[in-house]
């Protein structure tokens with residue numbers, strides 16, 4: 001039986017790192033989001049094959065050789081397990097097409113892991129990556145975070161391991177022990193040093209992949225957050241027990257951002273075991289009044305003149321966004 005660890009997570013939840021840690025075992029391999037390599041396997045385009053592995057690039061011997069042998073009519077995981085000699089395959093967030101086509105074999109046992117991170121960090125990253133889409137915390141929470149959390153709930157409604165990213169960061173030993181018994185292989189504490197193992201990631205966070213390359217003495221590449229990962233590289237090189245943990249939201253969130261987050265996400269935040277910020281009723285009142293004032297002179301995304309809305313409709317618009 002092949003074990004497929006199916007990690008489901010929101011964007012910006014540290015998923016590439018979690019993948020890499022769980023791929024750091026002699027019986028496991030991690031591929032990250034599987035759709036890119038699956039398409040390369042099916043299409044067999046020479047250039048894509050040569051650049052399939054984001055860790056070794058053209059020097060990779062793993063994927064080009066696998067793809068040479070890959071048979072489109074056979075199950076992807078059965079072929080990958082045979083080729084790699086691994087019995088645990090770790091991936092995250094596969095597409096519906098991939099699930100329907102590859103994940104119903106009776107030779108695979110799927111283990112779901114639902115990853116949750118402090119939502120303030122998710123929202124902060126989403127705003128940094130897409131400033132045009134997410135103008136402030138209120139809108140990012142309402143229009144992206146809350147709908148995404150609801151989708152995640154539906155995707156992982158069956159038996160699963162709820163993995164708090166922060167638990168793996170701050171209580172690595174205990175969390176990896178619990179993950180070991182859930183997945184069915186014994187991870188040693190050494191999987192924390194993921195760079196001591198071979199990985200052939202084909203998709204994921206480029207900052208994390210760049211860090212892995214540099215820790216393995218490989219070339220790495222330029223990306224937007226070089227400074228952050230340069231510091232992480234230095235920390236890990238000096239003392240490999242220091243977790244790479246990004247708390248930059250704490251420096252950039254204003255008081256209004258904190259109030260907006262707590263007003264919209266506070267109960268979800270608490271449900272997952274995070275401590276809520278202390279916010280007063282007056283602050284919430286001011287937040288909502290500001291949101292109502294912001295609607296003035298604003299055209300909604302579908303072109304309606306929001307000035308024509310009644311007071312109740314305005315309140316609904318503030319609370320539900322474009323869905324109202």
Ligand SMILES: [Zn+2]
Nearest residue numbers: 053056060200
């Ligand atoms: Zn490779």
